Amino acid sequence: MKAFVFFMSACLFAGAAFAADTPSKSYDAIKAFLGKVPAIDTHDHLWRWDELPGWREAEDGTKVMNLASIWQNSYLSWFNAVPGWRPREKFADWWQRAKPGFADVRAMSVYRHTLPALQDLYGVDFEAADDAQIAALNDRITANYRDQRWLYEVITERANIEVMLNDPYWEPFDFGCHYGFVANVLRLNPLFRGFHPSEFAVTKGGRKESPYDFAKAKGIRVESFDDYLAFVERVFVLAKEAGMVGLKHTLAYQRTLDFAKATKEQAVEAFGKERKDLKPEQVKAFEDFMMWHLCELSAKHALPFQIHTGHARIQGSNPMLLVDLIAANPQTTFVLFHGGFPWVGESGAIAARMPNVYLDSVWLPTLSQTMAKRAFHEWLDVLPSTRILWGADCNHAEGIYGATEFTRRVLAEVLAERVDRGDLRMEDAEHIGRQILRENALRVFPGLKAKLWRDKQAKMTPP
Ligand SMILES: [Zn+2]
16 A cells, blocks of 8 residues: 555656656666567557648747647647647747646646656656746757657657557548658548548548549549449558558547448448438448448458547447447457547457457557556456557657657556566566567557568668
């Protein structure tokens, strides 16, 4: 109990103090070991350098990344704690507006996961810094983002990520790879709405996601539902040829994960009609049919299927809703994202019963350090250590560093607790840590091996 109290107080301090204050005998050694494992990060949203969502208009009119970019593009912004940057505003003015917002979120993981980046990359204790130190931090962030080498350095060296899987949801049919350390996954969301081209008439936030535009560009005719299915399979082939290593969908943000077994006739009935002419159950039947079909294509083309589960719409995102679909598709590799937060125990039970399921802790430590720790403990109890993955899920270097560091800390705590109580040998703890941070992703996504670069070059730099 005493050790637990110590640990909780250690948690309240970010950065260097963390490890030193942790009483565990093994924590420091395991944490250091995990830091040296070249990680494979299974999920981020890294836009092209010129299009990073963080760019802001500085006081002098130049395009910059700054402290506002970092916080507004962190998940803290979901809680409205960070006010928007006004174009050409003085940094000091933004900071005076922003500062009070941090008071009520100090204990939240979505806030705390950014602190290691500010501490380790900039040497700044964000909670103790005065206004002048915060202004200096802001200037240094801006200076670093004058050159994309910063992004490469933070991700590949400081966070020690060798390869990152990227989900380009803003342009899912751009099969280009814009960073040397990135492998893309094919974002499937638009294919579920492909019953009519009008679904893509309105571009949301500059997104280029129409499969019909892509078909046109490739000279593929899509007039019947059979044409559509042939086109979808062609997309899989082209994606694989372009080096994509997996599939992803986030339908849990829009609908239930209960995908019923719909007939092809039901899908044909909806195809070619605008949404306004369809009943909601007809739209659902089309999506349901596509999901089952895409699971078959996933198996056929050996592209593992990453699925967002939990914490989207809370109604309908429980991973238990996927169980019948998973059971009926034993040849498909399913990667359940976010540990199904908050249903981490359910995710563990699903994976324990279904050998084609992998659990990805991506985003989980950022949402809740406590639940991530519980998840790793429970999953290691019920699953072989080959079945657990991790990812950062961010769109800028500092967020990726922070999420990676948080994952390494939580994993080190879990493994160290077991070593300290005599339930795991140190060498086995290291073996498990290396599997979760790296080896498992390489096995689950066979296409990733072609992306490894550390054995060929010491450093990854922009082209
Ligand atoms: Zn994501």
